Amino acid sequence: MQPPIAPVGLDYIAGALRKEGIDVDILDLCLCDDSNTELRSYFATHNPELIGLSFRNVDDCFWPSAQWFAPDLKKTVNAVRNLSFAPIVLGGVGFSIFAEQLVRYADVEFGIRGDGEKAILLLLQELRGKENFDRIAGLTWRKNGEIRCNPPAWPENLSLTTDRSFVDNLTYFKKAGQCGLETKRGCNRKCIYCADPLAKGTKVRTRKPKEVADEVQNLLDRGIDVLHICDSEFNVPPEHALAVCREFIRRNFANRLKWFTYMATVPFNAQMAEAMSKAGCAGIDFTADSANTKMLRTYRQQHTKQDIAKAVTLCKENDIKVMLDLLIGGPGETAQTAKETIDFVKKINPDCAGAALGIRLYPNTSMAKMAAAQTPLDDNHNIYRNYDGPVNLFKPTFYISETLGPQPAQLIKDIIDGDKRFFFSAVPPEKNNEESKKADYNYNQNTELIKAIKKGAQGAYWDILRQLRTG
Secondary structure, three states, X not given: OOOOOOOHHHHHHHHHHHHOOOOOOOOOOOOOOOHHHHHHHHHOOOOOOOEEEEOOOXXXXXXXXXXXXHHHHHHHHHHHHOOOOOOEEEEOXXXXXXXXHHHHHHOOOEEEOEOOHHHHHHHHXXXXXXXOHHHOOOEEEEEOOEEEEOOOEOOOOOOOOOOOOOOOHHHHHHHHOOEEEOOEEOOOOOOOOOOXXXXXXXXXXXXXXXXXXXXXXXXXXXXXOEEEEOOOOOOOOHHHHHHHHHHXXXXXXXXXXXXXXXXXXOOOOHHHHHHHXXXXXXXXXXXXXXXXXXXXXXXXXXXXXXXXXXXXHHHHHOOOEEEEEEEEOOOOOOHHHHHXXXXXXXXXXXXXXXXXXOEEOOOOOHHHHHHHHHOOHHHOOOEEEOOOOOOOOOOOEEEOOHHHOOOHHHHHHHHHOOOOOEEEOOOOHHHOOHHHHHOOOOOOOOHHHHHHHHOXXXXXXXXXXXXHHHO
16 A cells, blocks of 8 residues: 555564564565565575564455455465465454454464454464463464454553564655554444444553653654554543643653544543644544434434534634544435535535545444345445455445435535535546546545655645645
């Protein structure tokens, strides 16, 4: 994927293993020109006990591009198989959503669903010992021809390395305009469509603010001064977000650091907005979803459209750029509800808004169960996909309510009516033109975004694209 995103999970895991005295190498295929050459060169001189492959994204989560990345993972596994007899373990957020399917599809020995820092250490110990794999939280493994899935690895006490030296973060920063970190893992919200609780757990597990700030300082020392906080929602719980901000303020980071984050629309008040601004926050991407009461209840959101308006106002008062992420096409969405949302967003005037048409269906989410309850998925007229055969949620599969009419993309485009504050990505790739490219906020292979970063643009990708559009 380009622009390239630094594999923060690998950095955390490598640091945890080093702390335990384990020798670790990271072979970053994203930054090399020829991955096969790089693999051959490495394995010609190295014989590891265990090989881990990180799988961050199963697909690009966008309709209609719907790019599926699992075949690329399988190719990498096959390339490694030809060079080493060591067992392979898969991990990463994308893997954790489809753990059993990916172990079977990629034909590997192991996978870790959830946090990998402790689980991979235990796996290595068992490979060296009695191979009691059933005791390793998060492990997906094979026994007697069957695939076993242990309970996920979501340790309550979250402490991560602050080192961040295994990955070439400075190169990623130059190529991507930002680097990521986590202040917490897990999400206790009940949004019907979200896969984060499947991968990271339904309980929020927070890091100590001092530990987070130490990590930020290490990145600053390497010349990396634009960060993206990768939490599901930075302000959940609000007291932890405030504590992190206060630690940033105490260390005077705002004079040296600019950071962006994802947030729930509530809880968010004047105290938090002021603290975030003083701590160096430059932009917030809010999970707004809709401004229609019925659709908000359908998505099980806790906010109202008045809360969305308040969030926009607070950001403007505190010099924080604001993006609203809208989700259009859920169960019961109509032309009227979509127009209500878009017209309301125009009125409250955020810096930009993403209008995503279609909901990616993930197994074991309420959204997937809701769609299946309507009618069998193979016969469901709300289902959109680019593959043949039976509906398979392992592959990119989307829900767009048929009550939006026969041409939902054209409908939403007409309602937006050329408003440059909106990003709308529902034009098939083969029909892309210069206008649609500038309105596209699918970050994967986004040529406008890549060009801007090469010229020195930095920050959250929505903010870079916003500036390209509005000047």
